[in-house]
Amino acid sequence: MARAPRPPTDAAWLDDREQHLWRLVIAFTAGLLEQLDTQLQADAGMPHAYYAVLAVLSEAPERTLRMNELARTTLSSPSRLSHAVRRLEDRGWVRRTDCPDDGRGTLAVLTDAGYAAVEAAAPGHVATVRRLLFDRLSAPQQRQLDALLTALVAPAG
Amino acid sequence: MARAPRPPTDAAWLDDREQHLWRLVIAFTAGLLEQLDTQLQADAGMPHAYYAVLAVLSEAPERTLRMNELARTTLSSPSRLSHAVRRLEDRGWVRRTDCPDDGRGTLAVLTDAGYAAVEAAAPGHVATVRRLLFDRLSAPQQRQLDALLTALVAPAG
DNA sequence: ATGGTATGGTTGAGCATTCAATCAACCGGG
DNA sequence: CCCGGTTGATTGAATGCTCAACCATACCAT
16 A cells, blocks of 8 residues: 555545546536426427426326425425416416315326427437437446445435 | 347436436436435534535635636536625625736635635535435445446536 | 727626415314 | 315516627727
């Protein structure tokens, strides 16, 4: 092993290799979300968060989900989702209904127009996802990335 | 090789393994940026984008950089940076000066108060970065991730 | 020098998100 | 039964971001 000119890990700061990796991570994360938003905004007139709502609803039974569940699935805060659904309702893409099982609950239902909207937006979105992610990684690399991200998104431990 | 029940890659959609990886990517990217913002907002009263501006300035010669360069380094649009610097100026953390070399240019200078602010915010931020990234990956994993992200952030090709 | 174009930067409007406050309905134990 | 706490969802205010329009200066060719 190498001699140790400084403590094994100086927890207070990042060394050069860490610094480099961290900048990569930020560049990737910020760049990805930005390009996703830009493409969807340009081609479908909605941000990625809205697309996610429509996409999840389109695959749900009856194209219906409780706000609750919809927020969890789209990784959204309740407030954010509530605002989003209100605007999607304004566009006629989603409809709200009272939940029959639970008086507190609200169901979000994807309308036919909403389904058409997500269907129209999907190909361009998928093409972007391929361009930004899958076209750049071989199959083994994709497996590596899957393993790494699985470790990274695991709940705090 | 396996028999091929469908075309090698159906470019129009994502298969199950791709779908799974894609969801991981979104969960990681969105989650990371959100937790970064949350921690900095709670502990230092600023979003991550503002911290980045202060941090970059703090390492620049004379703690000074042209808006131009500062935008590139912080991966920000000119407009975003301009708004950000205006607000940082309001807090007394940054000062604007005309660029002597180029009549169009503007220099952003980190004030002493700004330096103190970033110095105070840094430890908590670094701790978060460790908690979210470095503490979760072994050294070989970190090298793997570095290689993968390098491929992913490369300019379109 | 002069007109045209490119570059650097700012601005205001509009939109999305967060945060805290709020309200209604459910659920458990007394 | 009902009371306290919890859960589901919404709202308005404040903040940060994007987009397009804009102005000023610099560069370049004629």
